[in-house]
Amino acid sequence: MESGEANSSALIKCRSIRMAIPVIEQKRCTGCGECAAVCEANAIEIIGEKARIEYTRCYSYTGITCQSCMEVCQREAISFID
Numbered sequence: 001m002e003s004g005e006a007n008s009s010a011l012i013k014c015r016s017i018r019m020a021i022p023v024i025e026q027k028r029c030t031g032c033g034e035c036a037a038v039c040e041a042n043a044i045e046i047i048g049e050k051a052r053i054e055y056t057r058c059y060s061y062t063g064i065t066c067q068s069c070m071e072v073c074q075r076e077a078i079s080f081i082d
């Protein structure tokens, strides 16, 4: 997916209850792993030098406020959408 890797079912669920979730802009991501290191939910994997979020584990997806990954990314590759 060009601008992020949120899957469609995750987006549909989030939009239906108006929560914000992190999305990774693949072009900006260098695969440095800083976001994965800081994620307490262990929801980010680095695959093929790109970060990928497992939404079933992400705190934001379950309604808990968390923006740690976005705050740590020096490439500004992570943004939140709702």
Ligand code: SF4
Residues within 6 Å of the ligand: 024, 028, 029, 030, 031, 032, 033, 034, 035, 036, 050, 051, 072, 073, 074, 075, 076, 077, 078
């Ligand atoms: S911190 Fe940013 S650049 Fe580094 S792996 Fe995560 S999304 Fe990619």
Ligand code: SF4
Residues within 6 Å of the ligand: 022, 038, 039, 040, 041, 042, 043, 044, 053, 057, 058, 059, 060, 061, 066, 067, 068, 069, 070
């Ligand atoms: S929002 Fe929090 S829980 Fe979700 S991927 Fe980012 S750091 Fe992990």
